[in-house]
Amino acid sequence: MNRSSMWEAVGGIVRRDLLSAMRRRSDAAMSVFFLVIVVSLFPLGVGPEPAVLRTIGPGVLWVAALLACLLSLARVFTADYVDGTLEQMVLVPQPLAVLVVGKVFAHWVISGLPIVLLSPLLGLQFGLSGESLGVLVMSLLLGTPTLSMIGTIGAALVLGVRGSGLLVALLVLPLYVPVLIFGAGAVTSSMAGIGGEANLSLLGACLVLSLFLAPWATAAALRIALE
Amino acid sequence: MRVNWSKYSAPMAFYPLAGRLIPWFSVVAVALMGVGLYMGFFVAPTDFQQGESYRIIFVHVPAAWMSMFLYVVMAVWAGIGLGLNARLSFMMAQAIAPTGAMFTFLALLTGAMWGKPTWGAWWVWDARLTSELILLFQYAGVMLLRTSIEDLRRADRSSAVFSLVGVVNVPIIYFSVKWWNTLHQGASISMTTGSKMAATMLTAMLVMTVAFWLYSIAVILARVRCIMVERESLPVWDEKPAVIQEVVEAR
């Protein structure tokens, strides 16, 4: 099979998804707005005391990012499922797993990257500063693609199922836990002075692992859903 | 005498085999539970540090182990089903999930019961209990995925994929929560008994574990028989002669 045609196919998918997202800017905007709102809820619930906010900051920011990723999963396959493109993707000679990587990458650029870019501002709201803000951004940069990769497995499993919103959350959240632990842990260790490298390395390992394993699971789930 | 095992991969052949096995497993399971409980309460001595409350381990640890074993076995059947496209494998996976979930729930409940007198809290975020909690969510996911999807074939295969993904997740969760416990050094609590366990304690625990295993096999075989009849809609396979007579006369 032609190597270049595979990359062409992936590139085509990425380009198409990014273009359609740019036309409907609401997708990226929704992730961002959701993140900001959820993050703002915590001080309102917990109180504005800076020491408390600094303690819960990493966890809150990470949980909010995780939930934003979760919600964005509803959109990753639906458009293609509805207009039949997904069935085409299953039928072309290029390996479905590779095409999935392309789809997930585009989805991350639309829904995950804005979270990464916005995070320093939100970190400031919680009293994070300097190095820990950098670690926060790095952790989200490594973590959100992982969350997207893992999440698309769930999205593919529940394609077209009634009540899939809650179901996908139940399926995917247990899988998100390690990424959350390492991600928030990186920022917490950095704030504690230990440095976030260990956790960031573990996050990197999760990313690599998910990059190799998740697309296969997603491809299998897509085939099952489309039979 | 060579046994042709592959013939049992057909539901029609497996059904009566399972039916014959259930009584044996049940009886031995009950007997072993009796032995285990006797040993646990009347032979094993009082623990030096924890007093009598440690005796909860005689159900907590077997339940926790069963919850993990059964999940792996379920994932194995799921994998076989996906690989060989075998209905019976999917039915076995379907039969295992509820029992596994029950043991996970019991592991959590008894864990809380043990934690309260030992550590003063109903819940501790140690690696084992937290992994059990995530495991419960994964069992719930497997079962809900099945009930939410109407098409039987898709339900089988989707929950199979999710079981396999979950089986990879469990060790990762365990490691990450252990890591997380060391990170937040305040709560380095462990649910083990700490000091070496007396031989009688260990034996009683193992006896109970085997008993739980046999109980699970009996219950799962009984459930898979129900599933087989519900799904395959084949006529009754082991009705008593009087009923068959009744049916024949009605025709």
Next chain:
Amino acid sequence: MQWGSASEFFAMGGYGLYVWTSFVATALCMVWEVLALWRRRASVRAEQRAALLGDTDETTA
């Protein structure tokens, strides 16, 4: 035999509530599971019987 009396046995050194809740809950869950399966089997067989008897008016393929 390490228990002085039955009441000592039930008290479990003061931890009776926790120990007995654990064991009773385990027993109840197992009994419930077995009973539920028994009921399931009975209803499945009843349905099968009804289907068979109801089918007698139609020719079976």
